[in-house]
Amino acid sequence: MVNEYVYCPRLAYLEWVQGEWDDSAHTVEGRFAHRRVDEETRTRLPAGDEAREAEELEVRSVLLSSESLGVIARIDLVELKGGEAVPVDYKRGSVPDNEHQAWDPERVQVCLQGLILRENGYPCDHGMLYYARSRKRVEIPFDAELEAMARDAVKGLRTLAGSGRLPPPLVDSPKCVHCSLVGICLPDETNRLTHPNIDVGTRRLVPERDERLPLYVQEQGARVSKKGGRLIVSKNGETAVESRLIDVSHVALFGNVQITTQAVRELCWREIPVTYFSYGGWFYGMTRGLAHKNIEVRIAQHRMIEEGDERVLAIARSIVSGKIQNQRTLLRRNMAEKDKRLLVRLALSMRQARHAPDSSTLLGIEGMAARLYYSGFPRLFRGAGEWAGAVFAEGGRNRRPPRDEVNAVLSLLYAVLTKECTVRAQAVGFEIYRGFYHAPKYGRPALALDLCEEFRPILADSTCLTLFNQGELTKGDFINRAKGVALTSSGRKTVLAAWERRLGQSVTHPVFGYTIGYRRIVELQARLLRAVVLGEIPAYQPFTTR
Numbered sequence: 001m002v003n004e005y006v007y008c009p010r011l012a013y014l015e016w017v018q019g020e021w022d023d024s025a026h027t028v029e030g031r032f033a034h035r036r037v038d039e040e041t042r043t044r045l046p047a048g049d050e051a052r053e054a055e056e057l058e059v060r061s062v063l064l065s066s067e068s069l070g071v072i073a074r075i076d077l078v079e080l081k082g083g084e085a086v087p088v089d090y091k092r093g094s095v096p097d098n099e100h101q102a103w104d105p106e107r108v109q110v111c112l113q114g115l116i117l118r119e120n121g122y123p124c125d126h127g128m129l130y131y132a133r134s135r136k137r138v139e140i141p142f143d144a145e146l147e148a149m150a151r152d153a154v155k156g157l158r159t160l161a162g163s164g165r166l167p168p169p170l171v172d173s174p175k176c177v178h179c180s181l182v183g184i185c186l187p188d189e190t191n192r193l194t195h196p197n198i199d200v201g202t203r204r205l206v207p208e209r210d211e212r213l214p215l216y217v218q219e220q221g222a223r224v225s226k227k228g229g230r231l232i233v234s235k236n237g238e239t240a241v242e243s244r245l246i247d248v249s250h251v252a253l254f255g256n257v258q259i260t261t262q263a264v265r266e267l268c269w270r271e272i273p274v275t276y277f278s279y280g281g282w283f284y285g286m287t288r289g290l291a292h293k294n295i296e297v298r299i300a301q302h303r304m305i306e307e308g309d310e311r312v313l314a315i316a317r318s319i320v321s322g323k324i325q326n327q328r329t330l331l332r333r334n335m336a337e338k339d340k341r342l343l344v345r346l347a348l349s350m351r352q353a354r355h356a357p358d359s360s361t362l363l364g365i366e367g368m369a370a371r372l373y374y375s376g377f378p379r380l381f382r383g384a385g386e387w388a389g390a391v392f393a394e395g396g397r398n399r400r401p402p403r404d405e406v407n408a409v410l411s412l413l414y415a416v417l418t419k420e421c422t423v424r425a426q427a428v429g430f431e432i433y434r435g436f437y438h439a440p441k442y443g444r445p446a447l448a449l450d451l452c453e454e455f456r457p458i459l460a461d462s463t464c465l466t467l468f469n470q471g472e473l474t475k476g477d478f479i480n481r482a483k484g485v486a487l488t489s490s491g492r493k494t495v496l497a498a499w500e501r502r503l504g505q506s507v508t509h510p511v512f513g514y515t516i517g518y519r520r521i522v523e524l525q526a527r528l529l530r531a532v533v534l535g536e537i538p539a540y541q542p543f544t545t546r
Contacts, residue, residue, distance in 0.1 A: 005157040006105040010167040024180035033092040033132035085122035094133040101138045109149040118162045168269045173353040179500025193537040204514035226263040237469025255279030281412040282420035294429035316437035321353040322454040322542025332515035334380040408485045413460035422448040424526040454542040
């Protein structure tokens, strides 16, 4: 952590105080470079007074601490030569082309290891950095200047952690490009929203798409188990699907699907959530590992809501106005004949939402806008082929149970959208049952529903339109039950496939200007909301399309 502090104080705070972590190609490569030295040897490191008499000796993965410095280190390799101890720290990259042939964070880290060895009775006046890519060692002498730098870094990190304030991000720094936490830190995005009047460039520092995908299991009587690094979906003893765990973002189970304890334990350890739905698609809840370590987010979230912070109403206004704007955009894009009066009224509702004096008024504005929106929604269906005529029942949106095919599809899509936002909100560290717009209610993930609002039109509703207008669903994909309509197993499979395609589509971000997939955008919005709660950026901006 001291190494990280010297590299970037914000990175050290995110990892050490807030408990954030994410892998990158560099961290995986680093673990590979450490694969031998991370294994403890059976050879005992002799005590300091015995070391002077010991022969040349190498001991891997040595855990030592310093009471005076208040630090602990696991030293990759300790070499004893002539009674002197030499710490060797392994690095994945190449030898830097600078004065010391080493970067300051690495020099400070190995120097601290040397100071710890000294306190434990081992003579130590230099250390070694081994660069795996260059296959070369660089000697680091422990002079007075480096020792002072190391001690100051320890004090600086401890002061930073005690301050309770996340440091600002670096500005246009090349360090960010290779940082594994860049998708959590969001340096360029935070700077752009914090200083809107300054021309701060926004680099797309994270992959356009998340290559990991959900595993949906809806075959009744199926069983999910683990074998090595794979999840096995079987029925009646026969394997139906195998999926590598590294390719799975979360597991969604529909109805009577079993999952073994071993699989749940492995998924919890890997922080891969398991979500549960009824056979008909009602989202019940989820299982994941321990709660996110970032308690600061939950403390700030509860404090804002309890104290009636003005920012709570501001966030709610942004959520509702963003939803209405996206509803208006969907109607404008897909209406064969534009209803200008309807579009004008929705634009007025959007402006009213931005200036609502309280939450009750805002709720009324959203309700009026929803009625306007659903009054125009039936005109977006082309009614071709099997769907000639009305497919959206009069009265607009209905549920429990849905009374027509469109509402049956919307109910499933809203359920999987809620699941997606719940997963993202928990991954960021939020308490999902306390929202800024939705009131708390038993079993309702209010914060996740807050995140859902702006995405309902552009993700769920647009997917529904595509399914019917392109004829991907047939009459045989639905079943009538009394006054309700439900999807069959094949119908749900078609809807879920279309939903995943939509989440995988890329779009140019209206604020940051880079191209990114919708699944990434949902996560990005959750992290921007967290930045507002922590006071890093002044206001929440919903994601809206033109």
